[in-house]
Amino acid sequence: MDLIRHGGAAAVAVAAAAAVRADPAGAATERWAERRGRGEVSGTARGSSSGPVRADLEEVFRRDYERVVGVAARVLGARDEAEDVAQEVFLSFGRSNVPAAEARGWLSVAAAHTALNLLRSGRRRASREETAAAADSPVVSDVAEAVVTLEERRRVRAALARLPRKSAVALVLRHSGLSYADVATALDLSLGSVGTTVRRAESALRKELNRHASSD
Template sequence: MRADLEQVFRSAYPRVVAVAARVLGSRDEAEDVAQEVFLTFGRSAVPAGEAVGWLSVAAAHTALNHLRSSRRRAAREEAAGDDGAVGPDVADTVVTLEERRRVRAALARLPRKHAVALVLRHSGLSYAEVAAALDLSPGSVGTTVRRAETALRKELNRHASSD
């Protein structure tokens, strides 16, 4: 067990959960992912100075793996179907849930590098943090994220026309 695990956990846990929740749309599932990621980190030799970047990428990868699991996807869709919404906003809620499901499904179909870059950037990491986490030059992060956004839009449009 790492001597620095508790300190790294205390400082990085909120970010790890936020990255995973961005992918999964569920805080409970994101906390499960965070546990997996910190267990792996605890057995790793990742230098403490690289911990936040490593943990962010690991959270994105692990969350994407969970997202791609058909068993978990079915459970999420079933849970989203009976969210208890009542009143005049039910239609809006259903549309919003369906749109989130479509985006998450499209994200899961993207190449791993694009999906992770999008998740990290849209989880609040700076270009410098994304660059460090993905071992990219800071100047290429914007291009990578734009290409990933374009790929995501294409994927959404491709599947919208086939629905």
Template sequence: MTTLPRPGGFRGDLEVVFRSAYPRVVGVAARVLGSRDEAEDVAQEVFLSFARSSVPAGEAMGWLSVAAAHTALNHLRSGRRRAAREESAGVEDVVAGDVADAVVTLDERRRVRAALARLPRRQAIALVLRHSGLSYAEVAAALDLSSGSVGTTVRRAESALREELIRHASSD
């Protein structure tokens, strides 16, 4: 059943869907972006789009998960505020721990995010959703795949990610 928008433009089931899906949406976005603050910004965008949509409530979790991954990848690809965020995070991390470890960790995260952004969108999303804790069945439903092909898609995405990391290792 599709819930039609109320006169103000938002869905009647928004609060229920929001309460149940918010942690997953933020989790998926945080997995891509590496920042809870940025992930919460993405979640806000995603729920605003959902609020104006006619997506059936029963399909909301899959739709929201994919939308979170898409939106987070868009933010990642645009590079908006990323450099400033990593620098500020680096300063805080260095105070708490070893300087060399903090620098290596930040560099590795930056390289993985950059490689993820270069993957084909479907592979990147499958990888993000699976590593965000979604089951094979949930990833399959979200990406309109058969459950049997999720493992293959994720393995190919992991392989492609490794290749991207190797290919750009010398240039980074």
């Protein structure tokens, strides 16, 4: 698995792109602030409690933004969609009462759940995935090889969407780089059971892939 003109405007666009690459969390913070300014985040976010936006939101946003995007991208394979998921997750966090010490695990799990919901809904645009795959993959001379690679990614994501929710989330978190201890804390598992949970999820994913391959 895995997981985004003209004349004077061109100079502005190049500078903006460089800023995003240099400080992606900072650029995302600016986009979030713009959304607040437009009144898009004045209400209560889905799955969150009412009340003012928490004071530590920007600090947590800057610290954990790339991790949250990375988790979502593991599921979706498209950076732009993963960033949309991250925005939604942080808006929910901003209205929540999640203790700051538990923020990282909560955000990772929320990103995995939100991305899986999007994957299962079938509302994704195939062109986004194809564009992301083309950007992430090395140049290949064999067109057939590129097509097979893209098809394999689609098959894996489709199989992931069919797994039980807890198995899928555990698999995504572990393959997003979270340690066994982080996964255990995030999913309220014992440390000793994380390895078993992840191995069973990997086995279930392989079986799901084989089952659908044999039926094609």
